[in-house]
Amino acid sequence: MMVTFVSECEKKALNRTRRVLDAFANRIGSRTWQTVITEEGLIAVKILLRKTATKNTAVACHWIRSRSRSELVWIVGNRRRFNAQGIVPVNSTAKNLLNSQWENNWTYLPAIKASVAVSALLHDWGKATALFQAKLKSGTVKGDPLRHEWISCLLLNALVRHAGDSDEAWLSLLQSGELDEQALKTIVMQSATKPLADLPPMAQMVAWLVISHHRLPQLLDRTERNLRQGEEKNTLSALMKSIAAVWGYQNKFDGTEYKSRVADCFEFPDGLLSQSVAWLKQLKKWSTRLLQAQPQIQQLLDNGGYRLLLHHARLCLMLGDHYYSSCPADNAWQSSVTLFANTDEKRNYKQKLDEHLVGVCEHALKISQTLSRFSLEMESAYDIKALKQKSPAGFEWQDKAVENIKQFKIQHEALQEQGYGWFIVNMASTGCGKTIANAKIMRALSDTGESLRYILALGLRTLTLQTGNEYRGRIGLKNDELAVLIGSAAIKELHEQAQREQDEKPVFEELGAESLEQLLEEDLDCGGAPTAAFLDVLFPKHQPKRAEKHKAFLYKPVLVCTIDHIIAATETLRGGKYILPCLRLLSSDLVIDEVDDFDGADLVAIGRLIHLAGMLGRKVMISSATIPPALAEGFFNAYQAGWQVHVHFKQASPVIACGWVDEFTTRVERVDQSDPEKRCSQYQSLHRQFIDKRVANLQQQVVKRKAFIVRCDDLLVEKNDELSRQQRHFEKIHQTIYHLHGSHHTIDARTGKKVSFGVIRTANISPCVALTQFLLQAEWEAGCAPRIMAYHSRQVLLLRHEQEKHLDKVLKRKEKSGEIPEGLKDPLIRYHLDNTHAEHVMFILVATPVEEVGRDHDFDWAIIEPSSFRSIIQLAGRVRRHRQGGVEQANIAVMQYNLRALRQDDKPAYCHPGYETAKTLRLTTPDLCQLVDETVLNHVVNAVPRIQQPESMQPKQRLADLEHQAMHLVLTRYDQKGPQCLQAWLSECWWLTAVPQQLNRFRESEPDMNLYLVWRDGKAVLCEKDERGEFISRQSSNNIARADAMTETMLGRLWLERDYRQALLEQIDTENQFDNDIEQLITKKSERYGEITFPKRDSNDRKWFYSDQLGLFQL
Template sequence: MHVVLISACEKRALKRSRALLDSYALRAGERTWASAMTVEGLQELRAALKRTASRQTAVACYRNEGMRRMKLLWVVGSTRAFGPHGHFPAGTTRRKEAAVPTWVRHAALLADAAGQGHDVGKASIAFQRKLRDATAPQKDSIRHEWVSLKVIQALRDGADWKTAWQRLEVKAERESVPFAERGLTNVHDAFDFLVASHHGLFGPRTGRDAIGVSNHVRQNPPFDPAQYRPQAPLPEPALAFLNKKLRRLEKIVPPEGVDTPLYWRALSLVARAGLIFADHYISSLHKSKDAELYANTKFDKAGRKLDQPLDQHLSDVSGMAGRMTYRLATLRLPGLSEETVERIMERTEIRQYAWQNRAIAALETARRTTDRPALVLDLAGTGAGKTRMNAKCACALAKDRRVRFATALNLRTLTLQTGDAYREQLKIGSDELACVIGDRIAIRLHESARQQETAEFADEDENPIDVEFEAVGEEFFVPAWVEPFLKEKPRMRPVIGAPVLASTVDFLIAAGEPHRQGHHTLALLRLVDSDLILDEIDSYDPKAMVAVLRLVQMAALFGRNVISSSATLARPVATALCRAYRSGIAMRAALEGRAGQDFLCALIDDHLDPEVFVCREHSEFEGRYDSRITRLLAALHGRAFRIPCLANIAAPTVIAWRDAIAHAVAQLHEDNAWPFAQTGKRVSFGLVRIANIRPAVETARFLADRFPDAYVACYHAQDFTIQRFLKERRLDRLLIRKNGNGHLETDADIRERVSRIDSPEVKFIVVATPVEEIGRDHDFDWAVIEPSSTQSIVQTAGRVNRHRLLPRTAPNIAILQVNHRKIRGQKTVFTRPGLETDTQRYNDPRQGRDPHGHDLKHLIDWNQLPVLDAGLRFRNHPFARLDDENLTAMLEAPLKILCMEARPRDWMVEATYADYPLRDRDAVQQTWRFNYEGDTFEILAPTATGDRFIPRPDLVAEKRGIPANAWLCWSREELAEQAAIAGIALKDAFHFTISTYRFAAQEFEWDEAFGASRPLDRAE
């Protein structure tokens, strides 16, 4: 392409940009460059400009489109120097800025007032003693923010400073919750909530008890009235400011006709984030001078010192909280360049993906008629290009084509895989894309979830320790006001600034979890100005799904589009998504003073015409969704790509269960093997899906013994980091079969292995846990599936004949009659993973269920399953019906609380979030590594000097060698060599984690070929 570049840089940026542009293009004027350039070269230039950009940088790039025009592709730096289409101004005029929305001003005023009062309680003798005496208890019997609340309530009622503190001496007053049953109903309630919760939500921390003060008023240490009197009066100007701001708050009233509790909830969530932001930042500054009352302490070389006079701290936080709230609510960061958007939106000419063209046209038409936020449900089948389509949806729905979106994924490996897909398929440059790949203190988080009462705090305010996430990305622009917050978290810069983010959901989920404090505000910084893409939401267990629904609600509150994709999006999940999104829209409507809760809704898939409509009633969504599923099932009929059969099990023993797997493997290979070029042999690549790691490892050992003519691999999470990486890289290369089997037949290692086997039949078998069934773009010839749920069966089946889509006449999928838990005699079998619970068992006749409810012979109507597709999840199979019933039951109570249809104060309670976490609170990740030099296994354990790895050979029950026909495994020397090639230190390369439900270190078995596994508890 031929491009023109124009620089409007100033000061030092002009010299830097000239030098850089001179190395890429020829000058056509003093500040103009022109050159022919490739797409890759232009991306490289843009990235280089961004790396050196400052606030004086402004470089625009235009593409020559022949006789028609010069089209603006992108601007690096300030866009103020150019018009919306890239025109350089001939002159300037001044005009008033657009009016700030009323709700934004109200939120800023609320945060400003709360900032002036948030730490008044630090004037107590107890807190000032804690600041001055390093040996004083870190915990207070009454938290300082609760003291602030009670003192301010008394001041508001007319009490003087000294009298106001006496309220704390009355137990009933000290422990009373200030909110009515309906929740927040006026501006004083909202103010009180901000002050009381700026370090944490109300109790209880877990359980179903009503909102209470257990997080703020403690029984130990006991209350001492003498300690909760003011050490000194608050300076008069500070009190005068507080009274003035409280009076100003009284002018704030909700718009007429809106739901008052909804309005105050929404306003408080925004204002609270601004307050937390401001408090964290101001508290980090050094402002030491003489005073009677201080806000906190700082450490320097001389030790611990008093810092920040309390009145100054209150004033500083107040002013900044108002500004931060305004900036958060009006945040607008740079989006994708027009060039990148064009590339993403290019029409596809591939027949398999033609449905995307129709869907995008429908979304663009709808967007021209309404600017309402949109909920998109992408029901396209396996291999239909949902990753690309989701990005296209975000572009089609973006207002003013300012495209920013974040893709939330459940697995860390999928984050990197999705990032690669965005780079390679959509050509999104590294200067527009960031990836979050996980956090570094996951073990501590799991422990603190169970042991919060004894957890360490970051400071005397009892703030929780911040979570740090590993992020991959370049330097990105963020507003100056965000810079101080990122000073101690430089890895967060690309997470906030990048137009496109591929992230583990663990980071984003905190946007819907106000009890996460600083992490909550960071996640909000991303969400408020970014559309949200959710991949395979039905892969989460019900509790985790509630956490994801909270994220959906917050996205809707900020007017963002949400795009959810899954081929198995069952009715309970779809309706839950709609309810959560609608509740966020309702809060947004209350803020804006609008009646109604309408939003744009789109139902799209690869078989039917897209359906885009304005959704005004939940019943309308349910009706349209049910109708579409009925039509989708009819369209799926007759596509014989995956044909299932039942793998019968002769006896209820582990031996018979494994024999059934072996028999299925042999038969599926016989029916689906293909001739391997120039060898006269037949080959197949098959998947054996096993729900849990220990049975998977044992099954891999069994199959390696049973089939000497087979190569057996085991793929799961409990493996050396380097070995799992090598397995995934090898599987990705071998099993992407969009162009058939040619690359397999020419692969040197595969050819050598095929020739090594004397038998004319060669099987390559991957025994895998559920890490294979979500997101892996692999195409197997056949699969044996241990059932956990209908969703897991369909998802695993999606790895079979995925790319080639060859018509089949014989079965290529076998579903085991019962799963391993049933064989072990457990009463609840479709669990971890699965939706069955101890109180809602699938075979419990007391609940009107079939006693054969664990037997796939009865759970599936085999006469109605000639082919295996999403119809298994959607049709009226007993298994699908039971999954739906249990899922609906488990989601109903938390959804009602989320949407304020029940217990309308519970959104302010920590237990509401802690009881429905993204990750199982009972699960513990124990981190191990193999010490290559010391030839021993070591566990990460707490010691007097901090966490470190210590040898525990006593916990390694058995070490198994590598079978002759093991596949995708390497000797330790080979792994060390590969780690060196990849630039990974040995201490990191040989890491692995073991999941357990015990906090004590647990014995495990190491298998050189197939990884780590531990004995299963009866409860598992």
């Protein structure tokens, strides 16, 4: 391609860009270059220019497409030097602004800095105790009776009481620089049980920053936590009155030892730092600044904006502590202080206590100064051709959505400078192109309408690399524009089929430096590229690899990750894992895909994340075809509550633009009611109007899915045991397969055989495996050849990868009527078809709910064991997923009772997974014939009952209504009080503690540990990896045995037969391994790719079994 480069650089940037461009192109003018270049060469030029780019850099690249047309490819540096087409202005006007943009938006930055500085100077004051100093000297890692941050708060409490119990008094005392150590020691010896209770407001804020700089206050006793449910805490003062040492700040496991050691927590033989000139000097300076900021802080305390001040201040303090703790001691530090803050890896003294406090203060202040730059100087992706182009036929709705958003922005241009909120719901149906649409919409929402900077949060880690590939391939994002956060390097390597080994992580031990933990343990898939220079202040230079990964996480325009990684911003109870997600949210909008895959406690946690995004002034989009009304409204409520905090802190407009998007229409409305209740009521009304229109459109579509209910009444009448009823249940599924296969199959052109691909959904892993074994052993009619596969989450990583790779290949069916499915050309499928005499070949996937979400599979028919109405809708979406045209006969069968109901034990049946509970949400019957309208299912299976809430709800009689009620109780009961509910997180002060997260943990239902199927001495052994990286056998201790070998008949009926050793061999480059022991290499590969999950809290009464074909299971 022929390209022209135009440089509008200034000062030193001009010579730097000349050096780069002169190496690649001919200079045809003083600021213009031209050359013929490949696409790879052009990417190299862009990367080199970006590496040296500053605010004075501005280079545009134009592609000469024809004699009469050129096209802007990209701009590096200051885009304001050019217009949208890359044309340079011939004239300009200027206007003097009294304050810079960041000063207008960051009015309260002085208050943040003063709060950060004073809390940093006091945060480890409690390390001056005799006990802590003795601990450092001996090198022990035993927990303190009272943690150092609690002692720091006791010292602050003593300081306030000694000064006179007002903010003016204690800050004036610090201003004087005269600390009466004896008086402080005397007051501390009285050991106040609740030292935060009666402090004045600013002292309470500083005390909270000090006490939470390692961990949020939390109740470790479950009974004590549960007693707090329903307890209202509306003010900072009310909450602080509750906090005592038992909130995570004392170690009292052994009462005798506690009593013998606790006295040393109140002994200060080496003083309280009053002899440190440098420390007192900083305290004088910043206590003066904090006193000057008092009017500002009082204003924030009155309007609720102090929540964002404390959020920013804690983040700066913790990151400053993390940074400085990782640095070596300052050899130039001059001090007579004999107290120390921490030790090095060899357990030798490292930083002196006053050096540490002053160092953390200085560094935390540098970090606070960068906060304003996150929203202004972080990179966005521009010039993305795929997003500029018109959508292809059938996807025009994407462009209409973008156009509607642009029109709304033009109409509200007056609010643009002040800033207003955006909350979008994308409910386009499966297969309509939501991925591309979400990117186009986020581009339209950006300030310029032409850039991308957002986080895409997904529900499953297996989807992150998949989506990353789609973003690179279909949207055209380059490696320097996209970062993909993956669960482990092994997943990425299998995804790319790359064979490489990586070093193990070192083990970190706590030695007076808890701030040394890694901020981001997961692997980040991103190309090397430059980042903003100001980010250097956040991460230590002596850890360059880690710093580069952290900076890439923050800087790359688009971040694709599982929601687990970004939700750490609100869910981290202790340590600094929340820091990077918070910093990223400070500069990135948020898209949550398939948001309704979660329920219960997970929805509360996601609500907390959305509230934080609103508080930080970001735009939020939730995306799924099956969003219930209460979920949309509840998350809007969380967003608007966060946005109001942002309004008070940044003087933004209280207006929130709300958008609803689907494949039929886009609606954007302004929600501007002053009262939160009225805002939610306005949103509810607008959402209902959109849904009514969507339902009308859905009901006019071609019917691709119809269902019937498989009667199982006779199983309840029979007096059989549970196992016999399960076998009879499986037999009914067996008979239903014949019926569905007979109505929905494809004729194989080569053999004339009738072929179908079907899926059977079971609620849990045990019945999934049991049903698979039943079908493998069953008597099948003559002329039928079943090929069966079990698919669930407890499978070895490598074997599951093989399985998913095969399924993704053969089930991505997009053929038109009369065309041969691509899957029938697959070698394995062809082998099965060509090597059987049977006329009917059924490929049957027996799957748990892992098949419901994120798999782009297309089946001919499905049989469903129901857990909820959502489970029916989700799995139905995998039937004729991509193929056009309607059906006459039902292609989905739903069992009348699930296996839990057949137990007849008077316990909830539609749970685990599901929404039914023993009390609040109890159905009157487990009979599906009474819980759903079968005539509707016979006519069409779609999302209407889930997305449209009926006027009169019957949650005990209707399965869909049960789910609406469950969502309402969790998200839209605005009268609820106490830390267990989302509303308290939004409007009360429980956010100052970890109790809300303890009561509603994200993914609490999955307390798993990782085991590894390690190849040793010619056999596979399930092991656990210890802290030193050693693999310890856990088969006998976890009661795991090998499953019985399959018979020849069963093996012959497998869809995909897998062999673990053979799969490991395929990961080894055997041609280049002449000198190495193959068995040893297989062992190494198994240690890397043999990961499998196992429940942490298994009671060990029932035996576990492992099989390459069936995974890890119980019967």
